[in-house]
Amino acid sequence: MSDTQANQVHGTYAEFDSVDTLLAACRRVRDAGYTQTDAYTPFPVHGIDKALGIKPTHLPWISLACGLTGVTIGLVMQCWMNGIDYKYIISGKPFISLPAFMPVSFELTILLASFGAFFGMLALNGLPRFNNPLFSKPRFDRATDDKFFLYIDAKDSRYDASGVAQFLTDLGGQHVDQVVEDDTRLTIPKPIWVIVGVLMFVACVPPLVLARMRVTTSGSPRFHVFFDMDFSPAKGAQEISTLFADGRSMRPDVPGTVASGQFEEDIDYYTGIDFEELARRDSSRATRLVRALRDEPDQTPEVSEADAPSEAPAIVDAPSTPVAPGTVDDTPWLPGNPLPLSSAVLNRGREKFEIYCAVCHGNDGRGNGLVNRRAQRILATAWVQPSSLHQETLYAEQYPDGKLFSTITNGIRKMAGYRAQLTAQDRWAVVAYVRALQASQNATLEDLPADKRNELRKEQAEVLQQLAEQAEEERRRAEATSATVAQ
Amino acid sequence: MAAHAAHPKPADDPTFQLPASISGLASPLGLSGLMLLVVGVLIGLFAGAGGRFTMSAYLTAFTYVLSISLGSLFFVLIQHLCRAGWSVVVRRVAEMMMIAIPALAILFLPILLTVWMGGGTLFAWGDPNFAADHGVPLVTWAEKTRYLNGTWFTVRSIIYLIAWSAIAIFYFSLSRRQDETGEVTLTERMQARSGPAVIAFSLITTFAAFDWLMSLAPMWFSTMFGVYIFAGSVLAAHCAIAAFVFWLQSRGAIREEVTIEHYHDLGKLMFGFVFFWTYISFSQYMLIWYANIPEETEWFYTRQRGPWATVSIMLVFFHWMLPFLGLMSRHVRRRPALVCFWAVYILVMHFIDIYWIVMPEAGSGLGSLVGIITSVLMTVGMVSLYLGGVLWFASANQVRVLAVRDPRLPESLAFENL
Numbered sequence: 001m002s003d004t005q006a007n008q009v010h011g012t013y014a015e016f017d018s019v020d021t022l023l024a025a026c027r028r029v030r031d032a033g034y035t036q037t038d039a040y041t042p043f044p045v046h047g048i049d050k051a052l053g054i055k056p057t058h059l060p061w062i063s064l065a066c067g068l069t070g071v072t073i074g075l076v077m078q079c080w081m082n083g084i085d086y087k088y089i090i091s092g093k094p095f096i097s098l099p100a101f102m103p104v105s106f107e108l109t110i111l112l113a114s115f116g117a118f119f120g121m122l123a124l125n126g127l128p129r130f131n132n133p134l135f136s137k138p139r140f141d142r143a144t145d146d147k148f149f150l151y152i153d154a155k156d157s158r159y160d161a162s163g164v165a166q167f168l169t170d171l172g173g174q175h176v177d178q179v180v181e182d183d184t185r186l187t188i189p190k191p192i193w194v195i196v197g198v199l200m201f202v203a204c205v206p207p208l209v210l211a212r213m214r215v216t217t218s219g220s221p222r223f224h225v226f227f228d229m230d231f232s233p234a235k236g237a238q239e240i241s242t243l244f245a246d247g248r249s250m251r252p253d254v255p256g257t258v259a260s261g262q263f264e265e266d267i268d269y270y271t272g273i274d275f276e277e278l279a280r281r282d283s284s285r286a287t288r289l290v291r292a293l294r295d296e297p298d299q300t301p302e303v304s305e306a307d308a309p310s311e312a313p314a315i316v317d318a319p320s321t322p323v324a325p326g327t328v329d330d331t332p333w334l335p336g337n338p339l340p341l342s343s344a345v346l347n348r349g350r351e352k353f354e355i356y357c358a359v360c361h362g363n364d365g366r367g368n369g370l371v372n373r374r375a376q377r378i379l380a381t382a383w384v385q386p387s388s389l390h391q392e393t394l395y396a397e398q399y400p401d402g403k404l405f406s407t408i409t410n411g412i413r414k415m416a417g418y419r420a421q422l423t424a425q426d427r428w429a430v431v432a433y434v435r436a437l438q439a440s441q442n443a444t445l446e447d448l449p450a451d452k453r454n455e456l457r458k459e460q461a462e463v464l465q466q467l468a469e470q471a472e473e474e475r476r477r478a479e480a481t482s483a484t485v486a487q
Numbered sequence: 488m489a490a491h492a493a494h495p496k497p498a499d500d501p502t503f504q505l506p507a508s509i510s511g512l513a514s515p516l517g518l519s520g521l522m523l524l525v526v527g528v529l530i531g532l533f534a535g536a537g538g539r540f541t542m543s544a545y546l547t548a549f550t551y552v553l554s555i556s557l558g559s560l561f562f563v564l565i566q567h568l569c570r571a572g573w574s575v576v577v578r579r580v581a582e583m584m585m586i587a588i589p590a591l592a593i594l595f596l597p598i599l600l601t602v603w604m605g606g607g608t609l610f611a612w613g614d615p616n617f618a619a620d621h622g623v624p625l626v627t628w629a630e631k632t633r634y635l636n637g638t639w640f641t642v643r644s645i646i647y648l649i650a651w652s653a654i655a656i657f658y659f660s661l662s663r664r665q666d667e668t669g670e671v672t673l674t675e676r677m678q679a680r681s682g683p684a685v686i687a688f689s690l691i692t693t694f695a696a697f698d699w700l701m702s703l704a705p706m707w708f709s710t711m712f713g714v715y716i717f718a719g720s721v722l723a724a725h726c727a728i729a730a731f732v733f734w735l736q737s738r739g740a741i742r743e744e745v746t747i748e749h750y751h752d753l754g755k756l757m758f759g760f761v762f763f764w765t766y767i768s769f770s771q772y773m774l775i776w777y778a779n780i781p782e783e784t785e786w787f788y789t790r791q792r793g794p795w796a797t798v799s800i801m802l803v804f805f806h807w808m809l810p811f812l813g814l815m816s817r818h819v820r821r822r823p824a825l826v827c828f829w830a831v832y833i834l835v836m837h838f839i840d841i842y843w844i845v846m847p848e849a850g851s852g853l854g855s856l857v858g859i860i861t862s863v864l865m866t867v868g869m870v871s872l873y874l875g876g877v878l879w880f881a882s883a884n885q886v887r888v889l890a891v892r893d894p895r896l897p898e899s900l901a902f903e904n905l
Contacts, residue, residue, distance in 0.1 A: 046903045047903070060817070064815075091779060092779070093777075099769075099772065099773050099776050099777070100773070
């Protein structure tokens with residue numbers, strides 16, 4: 001601060017002994033028309049804002065406005081994200097689904113309303129500030145102890161130094177004094193610089209240590225803060241257990257039992273393969289498959305005697321008819337869907353298709369779902385474009401229902417199997433829906449039932465007739481114009 | 488400023504007594520209420536509303552008045568637990584409503600009777616064919632009925648009613664004894680017991696909500712249900728206290744003792760509990776809606792079909808949004824008449840909430856004309872009987888409407904919001 005401002009007067013204060021004298025003085029000051037006033041007390045005093053004539057705060061409005069902003073941001077953000085920018089089906093809920101948006105909107109409302117209340121309070125109070133000229137008065141320290149102070153600011157339009165001092169004295173104020181600009185030295189004392197410097201230096205140590213640790217290797221074992229979280233006592237898959245004689249931590253089913261819901265009696269239904277036909281064509285392969293599916297130890301098959309003893313040793317290691325990659329698939333797939341077709345089955349298939357398949361294959365099955373679009377946008381190198389379901393090689397003639405079912409169950413190329421997510425019945429329903437989807441994209445008029453076909457033909461005829469009439473009208477009008485022009 | 492006149496009037500001041508114009512209403516209200524209740528039950532049973540519907544309507548009305556008493560009991564407990572000073576001038580009103588619990592135990596008898604008559608008239612789990620009719624596996628049903636059966640239900644209900652009554656009587660009698668003696672030790676005793684009492688209260692209320700309301704849909708469960716009922720009850724109790732005090736003041740009692748400041752605080756609590764109720768009920772809904780597990784969605788599925796869908800949406804707008812916005816302003820909460828208006832309004836909405844909890848389990852729709860008449864008669868009768876009973880008990884025992892010698896009374900009289 002320059003010297004010219006060193007003696008600038010900020011205001012006048014007076015000291016009071018009790019709440020009652022202070023309140024009385026406040027009321028008199030208010031009634032005398034002063035507005036730039038403040039009172040300082042060691043504890044909150046009821047009614048002091050009224051006594052000083054302080055207007056009700058605007059803070060609730062700030063808080064309300066911030067809260068409304070919060071709820072608006074929450075709702076708009078989620079509607080835009082889930083409903084417009086990145087449509088993604090979550091648990092089969094609609095894209096814009098209000099109940100799901102509530103928690104985030106609620107939290108944002110609370111967050112912004114409290115920010116509004118907190119920062120608004122600071123702003124309205126002119127905080128934070130480093131100093132107040134009143135602090136230069138040693139007596140004022142007792143404002144946090146046992147004295148009450150009343151202060152009239154020089155900015156008040158009615159302020160006049162001697163008049164105010166006299167007024168405050170008349171009100172019973174003691175030690176009435178002017179508050180002038182604090183003339184203490186403005187330079188920061190050296191010890192503080194030293195402390196700040198040391199603190200800054202110390203603060204650099206942890207990041208430096210971390211940075212060094214990032215780029216060096218250490219021979220000492222890692223320090224585990226939560227040992228049993230890093231090393232769960234529960235056994236993972238394929239781990240050795242000391243609890244059981246055979247050392248396996250994954251326990252096999254008790255012999256002769258099937259876990260609840262795991263009984264796959266109809267093997268055709270669960271594999272999509274016509275096993276009778278397979279056994280006729282290639283009995284060893286059928287046996288091997290059944291063993292694998294039934295989770296039986298892959299030893300010398302018991303049925304080998306009845307079937308073909310000479311082939312038995314070969315079964316374990318190599319298929320009896322080795323199929324080279326790229327050759328024609330000779331598996332006898334089930335040609336049709338074992339589920340009785342109904343609109344319920346198709347709807348079920350559609351629901352599951354749109355949850356599990358559409359993300360890659362697209363809702364229309366053309367292979368351009370959200371994941372594919374995203375993969376192409378980021379140029380994912382390992383990405384294999386999902387097949388379009390609308391190609392001849394995937395139609396029922398070349399790709400039987402059973403094979404499609406098997407693909408859904410076990411996966412193909414980069415596509416994972418959906419055995420774990422979808423029950424066999426749902427997978428068959430998806431097969432049925434895929435067939436319907438294929439039909440829908442390549443349908444002709446002849447595919448419609450007779451009555452619908454006639455309806456459509458009738459509509460077509462009506463439209464054609466209307467078009468013809470319009471053309472006729474146009475022609476006549478053109479003739480009429482040309483006739484008038486000719487005249 | 489009340490701060491300067493914090494000295495209570497002498498304990499025998501006439502404005503501390505129930506005004507004659509109010510106590511005179513005790514018998515007319517009580518008797519006509521009882522009559523309406525009986526007529527309602529008879530009409531329901533014999534004019535074709537159906538046993539399930541009639542008893543459900545009775546349960547609705549009973550739960551409604553009980554929830555007000557339970558909320559009041561909680562109010563009294565929590566004031567002692569917090570050693571609250573502000574609330575002393577309105578606490579006696581809460582105590583007058585809470586002491587109705589032992590009497591309400593008698594009104595629970597028809598429900599017990601219905602359970603004992605068997606056949607699942609009110610609670611579907613009493614129906615021996617329930618499992619077969621609803622495709623519930625017999626193993627599951629055997630486990631369910633180990634808890635949900637007539638005998639065990641009766642035992643539990645009696646335990647709940649006795650425990651609530653014991654707590655209510657303890658706090659009521661000590662508070663009244665203090666009216667005469669002014670012993671500070673009584674307050675200390677009440678405070679010391681309030682911790683365990685609150686724990687007992689919340690456990691009992693949760694289980695009562697499970698048994699009496701949630702088990703109406705035997706296969707449905709929500710661990711949040713107890714809190715949901717609690718939230719509604721405490722909200723209703725604050726409203727009832729505010730409305731009751733306003734009524735007393737309008738007839739000349741405790742005019743100088745209860746000030747705008749107390750209404751302001753009751754208004755704040757009403758505002759807060761409106762939102763608490765919303766928070767809990769929405770959380771219960773959203774978790775079930777999001778997980779979408781059939782055994783859980785059943786309850787809400789019933790309530791978002793047909794006419795109940797309208798009621799559900801109504802609750803969102805009129806049980807939450809309207810009172811929430813209405814009570815938001817400090818200026819509203821500092822006008823006793825407006826606080827009283829919102830209190831009565833929320834009490835009506837609280838009834839619709841209870842109705843919405845109970846009645847969808849009684850049948851598919853809102854009920855026939857006879858059913859609605861039955862329901863209205865029983866509700867009006869029950870509320871009137873309840874009010875009459877509260878007033879009769881207070882006037883017969885010369886209960887003052889203010890805890891006149893509470894050691895914190897001066898603090899409450901001088902109470903001011905910052």
